[in-house]
Amino acid sequence: MGNKTAKTKPEVAMSATTPDDLRDLRAFCLVVDHGSLTAAAKQLGETKGSVSRRLSRLESTLGVPLVRRSPRLVQPTEDGALYRQRVGRALELLEDATDALKEAQGHPRGRLRVTAPPDFAHTVLAPVFARFCEAHRDISLELLLTDRQLDFDAHQLDVALRIASSLRDSSLVALRLLDVQLGFVASPAYLEREGHPRRLAELTAHRVLTMRRESGPSTVHLSPSVVVQDGAFLRSLALEGVGIAILPLALVEPDLSQGRLVQLLFDQDSPPRVSLFLLHPATPLLPARVRAFRDFMAHELLKQGRGPRVS
Structure with missing residues (x-):
């Protein structure tokens, strides 16, 4: 050896x-x-x-x-x-x-480079980002909207916002901001054409659309027909009647309220929850701009205890 x-x-x-x-x-x-x-x-x-x-x-x-x-x-x-x-x-x-x-130890200022998932940034985080920019005018916020897990050093990141069921061990400090409820959704046209599944096990006969970062329910084996990394694109596929999508309900809330999509409710387990995490380097010399952003996001998203219900 x-x-x-x-x-x-x-x-x-x-x-x-x-x-x-x-x-x-x-x-x-x-x-x-x-x-x-x-x-x-x-x-x-x-x-x-x-x-x-x-x-x-x-x-x-x-x-x-x-x-x-x-x-x-x-x-x-x-x-x-x-x-x-x-x-x-x-x-x-x-x-x-x-x-x-x-x-x-000083006043937060300078460029803050943050990566976040694009679909969630548009639907949930944009108002929070806007309030942060208003509260911290000396910080220049640079956003990299992608579902890819970018490397902190290679992309010169200060903060990463990631949606995941869990995080791998790393040298980064992770703060769990809120839970995100997933749901099964499909267009009325798809359900009329392919039938409305009433039980979770019946999904095996349907085309299931999911994101790579998510996992299917543990109570039934699912073989997704389409796997993508972009939640907005997955929503578009569901609206076009391609299949039954597993999506964050916050992303499709307007579609559900206006009848463009239908949420499928089962007596059995729903899709597992995922969470929004904030990550930053583990360093005792954390810049003031990073501390300001971390504390602001925690205050905005955790002020109701476990964070606002995203559903």
Whole structure:
């Protein structure tokens, strides 16, 4: 059997971490960027001599010449140019970490990138999103409406709203916002043509339409004729009389009230409930804009205890 690679803790740099070290590094980067000691000194609020001493101290510590000085121009050596690139990235990461910490304790602002299922966003979440935008004018809400489970890192997500019966274990923090009641629905034309099933077991003789994210009732084996990932498209198929659809009742409530679809009620079990979950990264430095959105959604959808009945 091969040896398993042991997990190691992140290393902590033991050098170049004092305030003076950081000032020296910033001075070096600015000198290279401006090609001038004078310009770098002006931006740092220091004298030209002070910046020169910082450069000399850094070169002495590293044992490598970083710049070539002339009366008119200061240029990086080959080693200096490479060092500038790496030091610049490190300083940017440090600045990002500092800004994130400040933002986590400050006023919610900036871009908030959220993914949500399109059908549910249109029917249930749009009014909540509108109230959030009105309450938090300094937050720019960017919505990615899709039933696909997007990767947080690849799509630079802050929050994901997902409908599922349960969630797989992950590194994300999940908040269950509300339960969503599913139901069997069909068009009057389909029922007139194919017959009106009175018992759950009779669905095996019908064309059943469902979403991939849902599962059929556990009391009867169903072999769906159509499986899609878009609830709005599934509703359209049901309206066209293609078959009996398993859909969130909130999505088809206007169709039911106006007679375009009929809900099939059985004495046996109805389709299982699914839930709307809010997910965000598990980090102690959660940005204020993410906390504001999470808390707002929880307040709006959980204010009736278990959340509003979506049916």
